[in-house]
Amino acid sequence: MAVSMTIPTPPGAGQPVSIRVGKVTREWPSAAAALDWAQSQAPDLDTLFAIAIRLANARPATRGKTLTFDPAAAANLMVIS
Amino acid sequence: MADFKRHRIGQPVDLSTGTVSATNFTLNQTTDKAEFIFKSSTNEPITRVGFRNGTINGTATTWKASLQGVDATNGNPDGTIKGGGSPASVTFTNAALTANTWIWLNLANSYTPTRGDDLALVIAYDSGTTPSAGVNDLAITVTANLSSQTANPYAIQNDNGTRTKLSASLPSFGYGTATRAFGFPLKASYAPAVNSGTNPNEVALRFLLPAGAGTTLTVVGARFLATVPAAATNSLAVRLYSGTTVLQEVTVDAEIVSASGSRWFEVYFDEAILATLSLGNEYRLALAPQTATSWNAQGLTVGAAADMAAYIGGEDFYLSTRNGGAWTDDATTRPYIEAIIESWSVRKPPRGRLGS
Numbered sequence: 001m002a003v004s005m006t007i008p009t010p011p012g013a014g015q016p017v018s019i020r021v022g023k024v025t026r027e028w029p030s031a032a033a034a035l036d037w038a039q040s041q042a043p044d045l046d047t048l049f050a051i052a053i054r055l056a057n058a059r060p061a062t063r064g065k066t067l068t069f070d071p072a073a074a075a076n077l078m079v080i081s
Numbered sequence: 082m083a084d085f086k087r088h089r090i091g092q093p094v095d096l097s098t099g100t101v102s103a104t105n106f107t108l109n110q111t112t113d114k115a116e117f118i119f120k121s122s123t124n125e126p127i128t129r130v131g132f133r134n135g136t137i138n139g140t141a142t143t144w145k146a147s148l149q150g151v152d153a154t155n156g157n158p159d160g161t162i163k164g165g166g167s168p169a170s171v172t173f174t175n176a177a178l179t180a181n182t183w184i185w186l187n188l189a190n191s192y193t194p195t196r197g198d199d200l201a202l203v204i205a206y207d208s209g210t211t212p213s214a215g216v217n218d219l220a221i222t223v224t225a226n227l228s229s230q231t232a233n234p235y236a237i238q239n240d241n242g243t244r245t246k247l248s249a250s251l252p253s254f255g256y257g258t259a260t261r262a263f264g265f266p267l268k269a270s271y272a273p274a275v276n277s278g279t280n281p282n283e284v285a286l287r288f289l290l291p292a293g294a295g296t297t298l299t300v301v302g303a304r305f306l307a308t309v310p311a312a313a314t315n316s317l318a319v320r321l322y323s324g325t326t327v328l329q330e331v332t333v334d335a336e337i338v339s340a341s342g343s344r345w346f347e348v349y350f351d352e353a354i355l356a357t358l359s360l361g362n363e364y365r366l367a368l369a370p371q372t373a374t375s376w377n378a379q380g381l382t383v384g385a386a387a388d389m390a391a392y393i394g395g396e397d398f399y400l401s402t403r404n405g406g407a408w409t410d411d412a413t414t415r416p417y418i419e420a421i422i423e424s425w426s427v428r429k430p431p432r433g434r435l436g437s
Contacts, residue, residue: 023113023240025105025135025220029270032377033100036308036343037226 082424091286091419093392099343101270105135105220106238109212114205115221117254119234121198126191131255133183135220137175141210142217145172151199158201163192183268183384224250266388271380271414276370281402284378285367286418289397292361301423302349308377311341315374322365328356379417386412
């Protein structure tokens, strides 16, 4: 079973940003705030490793899968396949 | 004056982190629940409970908010509503709510805890139309990035019987007596871009310490949470005010930092002799960017000024802003600014007065 998260097109300046995974939605008051939070969470590769470990632990179906970030994609900027 | 050991005052919660951002859990099944586990900080009757909600769809579903006990074996709600035949609960529909804001609901019956009791606030389906995603559902804000990792209190996402305990941040919930709010009531984040050209161009923590707690104090520095700009040579003035008179001031810049972004910043005033402040008087600790590049202030906003009583410092600590001239106060907002206390004094009563 694949797990996917769709990142929406960034909104206009000052507009809220939300990302949903299942029943859980995380919201930030603006794109700048969301980016600021993300940068504070991922200053280096350690956090990417932590994401991969925690995802594999929480979602066994993702083990062995490839996590792809593609900012150039029109949709589905992050896909596990 | 006595050495006050550099205690800090002003931060609404310990370990405040960056911009308040909501994590919402959507109730769209009859067995979904948003649960908040906490230890009562009062032994007065709890008459109301509160929560923040995100999106709402439909009004045909009736929900219930209730106070329950906590199962000591697993830290989950025990499923028993407090109060027995006079249940400490309240039913409501989405018609009573507004998206993305805070609400207080009066319990049908109050409940009197013992201070320190383990309690649970549970929000769940009660009756009426079965919840369904996008048609009749309710998103509850379970955490809001108020703090770093927390063990207790905490929120639980109960997804159709499968519970996930959330430890990343303090939960967003409230309970209250008739006269005082507790928990972490939260309406919205406060994160304006402030620079020398904006209006306001200064944001401050307005603070007043009760006169009965002492006589005088001195402030040696400040800590504040702001979005440090990336560009170099952007200076920020940190000022201690009495009214609009600057008592102390120091200027810092964005070059001597670890990184840009939302960060805690600690500064110290360089005056050789610190101003003597009087308890019972109001003062302001302000951030004033000196260039056109913004230092975003950070803080939180509650639904009503009385809700600030739930936070450290209570209702005497709140936001003031100005663009020169007089200060404009906002008692529903608390900026993440702290005063570092150098010294504190308590005047001794004069000798010879007995029995008065």
